[in-house]
Amino acid sequence: MYKLREIERKDVPVINKWRNDKTLIDYLGAPFRYINSEVDSKWFDSYMANRSTAVRCAVTSDDSDEILGLASLVSINHMNGSAEFHIMIGSSADRGKGMGTFAVKEMLRHAFFNLNLHRIELSVVDGNERAKRLYEKVGFVYEGKKREARYKNGKYADMLMYSILKSDFLKTEEGV
Numbered sequence: 001m002y003k004l005r006e007i008e009r010k011d012v013p014v015i016n017k018w019r020n021d022k023t024l025i026d027y028l029g030a031p032f033r034y035i036n037s038e039v040d041s042k043w044f045d046s047y048m049a050n051r052s053t054a055v056r057c058a059v060t061s062d063d064s065d066e067i068l069g070l071a072s073l074v075s076i077n078h079m080n081g082s083a084e085f086h087i088m089i090g091s092s093a094d095r096g097k098g099m100g101t102f103a104v105k106e107m108l109r110h111a112f113f114n115l116n117l118h119r120i121e122l123s124v125v126d127g128n129e130r131a132k133r134l135y136e137k138v139g140f141v142y143e144g145k146k147r148e149a150r151y152k153n154g155k156y157a158d159m160l161m162y163s164i165l166k167s168d169f170l171k172t173e174e175g176v
Contacts, residue, residue: 003059003062011058
């Protein structure tokens with residue numbers, strides 16, 4: 001149904017469109033700001049130059065190479081065996097169809113079985129109930145709240161912190 005592949009330069013215009021979609025960005029931890037295509041082109045170049053500390057994958061359908069979502073492991077720390085996870089599903093029409101669940105599970109498999117990481121963490125804007133349900137469903141554990149940690153839409157929002165350890169993942173159906 002879905003597959004992952006490393007992002008390519010051809011994906012940058014679509015990612016740039018998503019990053020300029022205020023409705024989408026409202027669900028994410030980042031503040032909304034206008035980002036021109038040159039900035040995202042440099043972002044891609046920076047990623048390509050620093051692939052030892054990040055893995056950025058396009059989520060596509062099995063029958064098309066068109067990017068539908070972006071799933072990333074960033075701030076990879078090989079000494080501590082840790083990384084941060086981020087995900088973005090571009091179109092509201094593609095949300096709620098299992099793509100996010102697929103991408104999270106596949107990225108966790110990659111993190112734990114290919115990169116030999118031990119801990120993956122993430123943060124969720126308080127109020128993003130769909131994301132919270134997804135992360136808890138795949139085994140992430142709520143660790144706490146960073147109060148008023150992000151400025152979004154003229155006010156400060158709490159960020160909810162989650163993590164999953166390799167041992168947690170191994171207890172799930174996907175980790176067996």
